[in-house]
Structure formats: C-alpha cells, structure tokens
Amino acid sequence: MSRKPTDVRDDDGSARFILALGLPVAIVAVALPWFLFGDRLPDPVASHFDLGGRPDGSSSQRGFLFSTGGLAALGIALCVATALFSRNIPRPYAPVAALLGGFLGGLGSAILAVTAITQRDVSVWTDASSPGWWVAVVVALAALLGGVGARLGNRLPQADRPASARGRPAERRLELGDGERAVWAATQDAPWALGGSLVLIAIGVVGAVLASWPLVFLAVVGVAVSALARVHARADLDGLHVRYGFLPWPTTRIAIDRIAEASVLHVRPLDWGGWGYRGSLKLMDQAAVVHRAGPGLRLDLTDGKVFVITVDDPDGAAAVLSAGAPKDPHRQSAEPSPRP
Amino acid sequence: MLLRVDTASAQPLHEQIAGQVRQAIAVGDPAPGEKLPAARDLADGLGVNVHTLLRAFQTLRDEGLLEMRRGRGTTVTGAAPKLASITDIAARLVADARRAGLNNNEILKIVETQL
Numbered sequence: 001m002s003r004k005p006t007d008v009r010d011d012d013g014s015a016r017f018i019l020a021l022g023l024p025v026a027i028v029a030v031a032l033p034w035f036l037f038g039d040r041l042p043d044p045v046a047s048h049f050d051l052g053g054r055p056d057g058s059s060s061q062r063g064f065l066f067s068t069g070g071l072a073a074l075g076i077a078l079c080v081a082t083a084l085f086s087r088n089i090p091r092p093y094a095p096v097a098a099l100l101g102g103f104l105g106g107l108g109s110a111i112l113a114v115t116a117i118t119q120r121d122v123s124v125w126t127d128a129s130s131p132g133w134w135v136a137v138v139v140a141l142a143a144l145l146g147g148v149g150a151r152l153g154n155r156l157p158q159a160d161r162p163a164s165a166r167g168r169p170a171e172r173r174l175e176l177g178d179g180e181r182a183v184w185a186a187t188q189d190a191p192w193a194l195g196g197s198l199v200l201i202a203i204g205v206v207g208a209v210l211a212s213w214p215l216v217f218l219a220v221v222g223v224a225v226s227a228l229a230r231v232h233a234r235a236d237l238d239g240l241h242v243r244y245g246f247l248p249w250p251t252t253r254i255a256i257d258r259i260a261e262a263s264v265l266h267v268r269p270l271d272w273g274g275w276g277y278r279g280s281l282k283l284m285d286q287a288a289v290v291h292r293a294g295p296g297l298r299l300d301l302t303d304g305k306v307f308v309i310t311v312d313d314p315d316g317a318a319a320v321l322s323a324g325a326p327k328d329p330h331r332q333s334a335e336p337s338p339r340p
Numbered sequence: 341m342l343l344r345v346d347t348a349s350a351q352p353l354h355e356q357i358a359g360q361v362r363q364a365i366a367v368g369d370p371a372p373g374e375k376l377p378a379a380r381d382l383a384d385g386l387g388v389n390v391h392t393l394l395r396a397f398q399t400l401r402d403e404g405l406l407e408m409r410r411g412r413g414t415t416v417t418g419a420a421p422k423l424a425s426i427t428d429i430a431a432r433l434v435a436d437a438r439r440a441g442l443n444n445n446e447i448l449k450i451v452e453t454q455l
Contacts, residue, residue, distance in 0.1 A: 172342075174342075174344070176344065177346065177348070178348065179346050179347040179348030179349070180344055180345065180346045180347070180348075181344065181345055181347065181385075181386050181387055182342065182343065182344040182345075182385075182386075183342070183343050183344075183381075183382055183385025183386045184341065184342045184343075184385075185341060185377030185378075185381045185382055185385060186341070186377060187375065187377055187378075232377070232378065232381060234377070234381045234382075234384070234385050235385070236384075236385035236386070236387075241381075241384075241385075313341075313342075313369070316341070316342035319342065320342065
C-alpha cells in the first residue's frame with residue numbers, strides 16, 4: 001500500500017503517549033519548587049510587581065495556587081485532549097492546540113516555581129525582591145514546553161485538510177530550453193499590518209519617552225508586525241524566496257529540490273490557521289503567509305510539509321517552479337502517454 | 341510578473357527583458373499605477389546584472405510605459421495600455437527589419453509610407 005509521506009506519522013503511537021502523559025508530567029515537575037518550599041513562603045505571596053520591580057499586589061497561597069496552577073492545569077488538559085481527539089481535529093489545529101497546551105502549562109508551572117524560588121524565606125510579601133531575570137526563565141520554559149508540544153502535535157494522526165485547501169496545477173506551462181531562465185516576482189502589501197505596526201511603534205516610542213521606558217516593548221512588537229506589511233515573493237529556477245517587511249530579515253528560502261509540487265489554490269484563511277504568518281516550517285508541518293482570502297501558491301515539500309503564500313498570479317510562480325524542478329522519471333512515466 | 345530570457349539568443353538580454361515587460365503591460369498585467377517588482381529581485385532570479393534590468397526599465401520609461409521615481413519604485417503609466425501594444429509591434433518590426441538587412445533609414449522610410 002502506498003501512502004503519501006504526510007500520512008506516515010506516529011505509527012507507534014509514541015507521540016500521542018508522550019503528549020498525553022510525558023508532557024503533563026514535565027509540566028508538573030517544573031512546579032516542584034512550589035511544593036518543596038511551600039512552608040517557607042509568605043502567605044499571602046507577592047503576585048504582581050510594578051515596572052520598577054517592587055511588589056504591588058498579593059494573593060493568598062491557596063488563591064495563587066488555584067489561579068496559576070489552574071493555568072498549568074488548563075495547559076495539561078489541552079495536551080491530553082489534543083492527544084486523545086487529534087483524529088477529529090482538522091489540520092493545522094492539533095499542533096497549535098498542543099503548542100498552546102505546552103506553553104500555558106509551562107507558563108503556569110514556571111510562575112509557581114519562580115515565585116517559590118524567589119520568595120522562599122521571605123516573611124512578608126512586601127519584602128519580596130523583583131523577579132528580575134527569572135522572568136526570562138519563565139518565558140523560556142513556557143516556549144520550550146510549547147515547542148515540544150508543537151512537535152508532538154505534528155506527529156499525531158490528524159483529520160485531513162478541507163477540500164478547499166487542496167491545490168490545482170497551474171494553468172500556465174513553461175517549457176524552457178537549455179540557455180533559458182525565468183523569474184516570477186510579486187509584491188503583496190497589507191495595509192492593516194502597516195497601520196497596526198505604525199500605531200504600535202508610535203505608542204511605544206511616545207509612551208517610552210513620556211511614561212515608562214518598558215513601553216518600548218510595544219515599538220519592538222510594531223517592528224515585528226511591519227514584517228507582514230509588505231511581502232516580496234520571487235520564484236526562479238533555484239526555488240522560492242520570500243522577503244518580509246522593509247528589512248533584509250526575516251526571509252524564507254525554499255530550494256527547488258525541496259519542492260515536490262507547486263500548485264495554485266484559493267486560500268481560505270481559516271483553512272490555514274488565520275491571517276498573518278501561521279505555523280512554522282521548522283516546528284510544524286506547515287506554514288502559511290496569509291494576507292487575505294484569495295489566490296495563493298501552495299508548495300508541497302519533499303518531506304511532506306506544506307508552504308502556502310497568498311500572492312497575485314500564483315500561476316506564474318507555479319509555472320516557473322515546475323519548470324525548474326528536476327525531471328522526475330517516475331512522475332513522467334506515471335502520466336498517461338499522449339495519443340499519437 | 342513573469343520574465344524569461346534566453347542566454348543563448350543573439351538578442352541582447354536587456355532587449356529581451358524590455359520586450360517581455362512590454363508585452364506584459366500590453367495585456368494589462370501589470371495595470372496602470374501598479375508597481376513593478378524590484379529590479380534587484382528580478383535580476384537575481386534571472387541571474388543577470390541589475391544594470392541589465394535597469395537598462396530595460398529605462399528603455400520602457402523612454403517609451404512612456406514606465407515611470408521611475410527614486411524611493412517610490414517603478415510604476416506603470418496611465419498611457420501605457422494604449423502605447424504598449426503599438427511599441428511592441430514597432431519593436432518586432434525593427435527586429436525583423438534588421439534581420440532582413442535593412443538599415444535605420446530604410447526602416448523609417450517604410451514606416452513613413454504608412455503614415
């Protein structure tokens with residue numbers, strides 16, 4: 001029986017097992033310091049800090065455990081539910097749910113752990129010192145467990161993508177001779193991303209100057225959003241190159257020999273996880289650059305991953321990439337021979 | 341926009357590229373007001389020097405098909421759809437005439453007799 005590479009996943013059920021049991025155990029293990037130092041913590045504990053690092057909010061130990069531990073429990077529940085019901089979840093939402101589960105679980109339990117580590121042997125919550133760099137530890141742990149969740153989620157058996165996500169062959173054909181080269185290029189603008197980015201940068205800069213410097217974070221987010229405001233896509237005989245935003249980075253480059261098939265489709269954003277840059281070619285088995293509903297290019301990669309980008313005239317891109325593809329004798333012999 | 345060049349052809353690359361862009365404009369894609377992809381991108385994709393691309397763009401600017409402004413990129417002019425198909429015919433006329441061994445004066449004379 002021949003199966004497409006996308007379907008050969010988690011034959012032994014190990015991903016499902018690890019996601020349902022291993023990841024939850026890891027999440028609980030991260031929270032261990034809370035249970036170890038429970039009797040050395042102030043009650044209430046400091047639960048919130050102002051921008052200067054001074055505690056400005058408190059919560060009873062029990063309340064803190066319920067809210068923050070509840071977050072971790074929610075993450076665990078998401079992981080378990082995803083593992084159990086992945087067959088009923090359409091792509092790409094199972095890995096997304098597993099990512100979210102790992103992330104929330106890691107976040108909740110890491111906050112518990114860091115609170116316990118930084119506030120042990122503190123007698124009154126107002127004496128608690130700033131968590132400082134421990135915040136980075138919390139974020140890193142949450143990101144790590146989220147990444148593990150995403151990778152496990154990818155390997156789960158999943159429901160097929162809806163029919164509207166399927167690509168069809170390009171209508172244009174490009175037959176290139178020996179000395180011939182071809183390029184296709186298009187620029188896609190997203191006014192919503194540009195507007196949002198400018199607003200964020202303005203609030204961030206003005207806020208940082210007038211109010212509080214950590215607001216500069218908003219400006220950083222604004223710069224990140226600007227990466228979606230303009231997308232340059234280029235297809236040539238070497239593959240697909242995508243440049244995002246107004247800086248030389250980030251980019252996506254997919255070499256021609258990694259592309260098994262280039263096709264065109266009408267992109268429905270919800271088939272691909274929504275608007276923006278969705279998914280990841282490294283962490284997940286698909287990534288989609290979705291600016292709008294409408295024409296797009298779909299690349300099926302040799303490792304079974306899928307890359308989608310909304311562009312005008314995707315036929316041109318698919319034609320160039322198909323012309324650049326190394327000639328595959330098996331694929332040609334599989335096609336019916338033309339009538340004489 | 342899709343461009344193709346034949347490096348084995350006797351026709352200079354910048355002329356091939358200008359011809360391709362002209363034909364694309366003649367069929368309305370890109371449309372007037374639309375921006376062309378960056379010359380650098382197209383040049384990298386074709387594996388040619390960026391100046392070859394710019395030379396082709398300049399030819400089309402001189403024909404009134406493109407507008408090039410610093411910082412705003414290259415856009416298709418409003419007059420382009422009307423002009424593009426005619427200049428395309430003229431470009432092919434000139435190429436055919438040269439191949440037939442006619443010189444510039446002889447080509448101009450032929451066009452003049454049609455006016």
